Amino acid sequence: MSLMIDVFDYDDFRLFLKAACEEQRKESKRFSLRHFAELAGFNSSGYMTMVMKGERNLSPSSISKISEAFKMSRQQSEYFEALVLCNQAKDPKESDYYRERLQRLKLTSRMVFDDLPSGLKDFSSLTVSVPKDCLDEFGERVREFRDDVMTWLNSQSGQYDEVFQMSMQFCPANSKDQR
Numbered sequence: 001m002s003l004m005i006d007v008f009d010y011d012d013f014r015l016f017l018k019a020a021c022e023e024q025r026k027e028s029k030r031f032s033l034r035h036f037a038e039l040a041g042f043n044s045s046g047y048m049t050m051v052m053k054g055e056r057n058l059s060p061s062s063i064s065k066i067s068e069a070f071k072m073s074r075q076q077s078e079y080f081e082a083l084v085l086c087n088q089a090k091d092p093k094e095s096d097y098y099r100e101r102l103q104r105l106k107l108t109s110r111m112v113f114d115d116l117p118s119g120l121k122d123f124s125s126l127t128v129s130v131p132k133d134c135l136d137e138f139g140e141r142v143r144e145f146r147d148d149v150m151t152w153l154n155s156q157s158g159q160y161d162e163v164f165q166m167s168m169q170f171c172p173a174n175s176k177d178q179r
Contacts, residue, residue: 013083040069079105
């Protein structure tokens with residue numbers, strides 16, 4: 001079952017779920033929360049009702065099951081997951097982290113990358129554990145890589161007729177208390 005509503009238009013996952021289920025009810029008279037629960041692989045049809053009422057939270061596996069049941073794209077699934085984690089966050093710093101992630105995901109969702117040939121796009125990220133005594137060298141290696149790419153590009157001959165963006169971040173992903 002695919003969706004017509006856009007998950008990127010929501011900042012509350014419970015409202016999104018209610019709207020998505022209502023849309024499905026309008027599309028198919030056979031749709032019910034019981035049917036959706038079965039499709040998503042939940043043991044209880046009451047689980048979705050409790051989640052939408054705010055009586056239960058979603059686990060990571062439940063987030064995946066819902067994304068799959070609604071046939072969300074990778075970007076939609078990532079946004080939905082971040083939305084759930086943001087809404088369920090108990091710590092303000094965690095909530096802020098996911099709010100920023102939602103903004104980035106929403107921005108990239110509006111870009112038309114799906115129509116680009118696969119050789120013209122490469123999205124990836126890497127989260128690593130780094131010993132404190134290696135932080136300076138790690139940061140330097142990131143800067144060297146960026147400089148090497150620019151040096152190589154500047155050495156190329158020919159007309160520069162394409163513009164690409166390459167983003168790299170080097171910042172802590174853990175809270176200040178954990179550092």
